[in-house]
Amino acid sequence: MASNSSNVVPEAKEALNKFKYEVASELGVPLSHGYNGNLTSYQNGSVGGYMVKKMIEAQERQMAGK
Secondary structure (H helix, E strand, C coil): CCCCCCCCCCCCCCCHHHHHHHHHHHHCCCCCCCCCCCCCCHHHHHHHHHHHHHHHHHHHHHHCCC
């Protein structure tokens, strides 16, 4: 099996990328396509952390049958 630097299922990659920009917009983080080295680790981390929080909430709702 070839090594892949990303653990994302290829079919989900585009959806997760779109989700990332939606979350950044909600949080007011000026995430742009391409280079984002001007952002702080706090800003980048808040996007990733909030993405995980929203995914967990969605999964919990699904498991509860809602």
